[in-house]
Amino acid sequence: MTINIKALSQDDLLAATRVCKIAFSAQLGISNPDLFNAGASLGARLALEPNGNYGAFDEEQLVGSIFSANWGSVGYFGPLTVLPEYWGQGIAQKLLEPVMGNFAAGGTTCQGLFTFSNSPKHIALYQKFGFYPRFLTAIMSKSVTSAIASNNDVVTYSSLGPQRQIECLEGLSAICDDLYVGLDLSKEVLTLESLRCGETVLLLEGESPVGFAVCHFGPGSEAENGGCYLKFAAVKRGDDAARHFRELIQRVDHLIGTVNVSKIVAGINLARQGAYESLLALHFRPFTYGVLMQRPNVAAYDRPDCFVIDDWR
Numbered sequence: 001m002t003i004n005i006k007a008l009s010q011d012d013l014l015a016a017t018r019v020c021k022i023a024f025s026a027q028l029g030i031s032n033p034d035l036f037n038a039g040a041s042l043g044a045r046l047a048l049e050p051n052g053n054y055g056a057f058d059e060e061q062l063v064g065s066i067f068s069a070n071w072g073s074v075g076y077f078g079p080l081t082v083l084p085e086y087w088g089q090g091i092a093q094k095l096l097e098p099v100m101g102n103f104a105a106g107g108t109t110c111q112g113l114f115t116f117s118n119s120p121k122h123i124a125l126y127q128k129f130g131f132y133p134r135f136l137t138a139i140m141s142k143s144v145t146s147a148i149a150s151n152n153d154v155v156t157y158s159s160l161g162p163q164r165q166i167e168c169l170e171g172l173s174a175i176c177d178d179l180y181v182g183l184d185l186s187k188e189v190l191t192l193e194s195l196r197c198g199e200t201v202l203l204l205e206g207e208s209p210v211g212f213a214v215c216h217f218g219p220g221s222e223a224e225n226g227g228c229y230l231k232f233a234a235v236k237r238g239d240d241a242a243r244h245f246r247e248l249i250q251r252v253d254h255l256i257g258t259v260n261v262s263k264i265v266a267g268i269n270l271a272r273q274g275a276y277e278s279l280l281a282l283h284f285r286p287f288t289y290g291v292l293m294q295r296p297n298v299a300a301y302d303r304p305d306c307f308v309i310d311d312w313r
């Protein structure tokens, strides 16, 4: 059997989605693959990093795929999936190779992934590439009550004029760079804006952003049906960080209450203790855990002073 690794294109999206559903359903014991991540689109991932995604082909058939993204100095990958009948034949390792090459070429200083903390296979696979298991990431959710929803106080990136958007992006990059040098989420904000599959919620002090939250929801987004996937959120580091974080998440809650979405899902690394405790206080509850694996084995922005949400599933 010869497996060829090729860049993924839009034409492969349906097949890649199918492989992803079948592989994770086999892993998790879900009998109907259609129920896995129902409604979540991989199209936004393809749009985010058009040259960071690869497929494994057995002749013309797509049998595995990997998605990856560079957030400035930080690179992460996932989902990585292979059809169950092809497991254990080195295909995942073949898919990882070009992504590792892209991370090196793109100048990332920290790379990582989220995986099953209870799977010796997964952890061993990624350790071969130098990734080391660190803190758990809690995947948390919170129901949204539309009855109390009001979005009067919510400012979004899409509501700003062109010049303000440019200034705002600079402000968001500065917040991220202060958390981890070179970390830059502009790509996520701009992709969401161009695909119109969610909103970036802003927390402003005067005219300056002190926090932002990239929220996927609706058709074409990375969120499951009826949910908001809070892909990334961060506030400016400093004495006001805890308060700003609470205010930011409350604004997300208010916005989401107005858009026909019933729950918010957010992943948070438990090394960010203050942020985790804030989410608990805001009635988020963990429904599953995974482990962050990272190289090099350093804290990066997984520190108690970093009020950050991200989810590398």
Ligand SMILES: CC(C)(COP(=O)(O)OP(=O)(O)OC[C@H]1O[C@@H](n2cnc3c(N)ncnc32)[C@H](O)[C@@H]1OP(=O)(O)O)[C@@H](O)C(=O)NCCC(=O)NCCS
Binding pocket: 023, 024, 027, 078, 079, 080, 081, 082, 083, 086, 087, 088, 089, 090, 091, 092, 093, 094, 114, 115, 116, 120, 121, 122, 124, 125
């Ligand atoms: C995880 C997944 C992508 C791996 O794909 P794969 O093509 O089977 O992986 P590979 O064959 O390239 O590598 C697996 C390696 O783990 C090793 N391994 C398997 N079980 C192991 C165990 N219990 N302990 C240690 N190593 C183990 C294998 O021996 C192999 O290494 P080798 O080639 O040196 O022998 C695939 O199982 C999958 O799609 N799973 C469902 C979706 C998923 O979990 N994705 C990953 C989410 S982070």
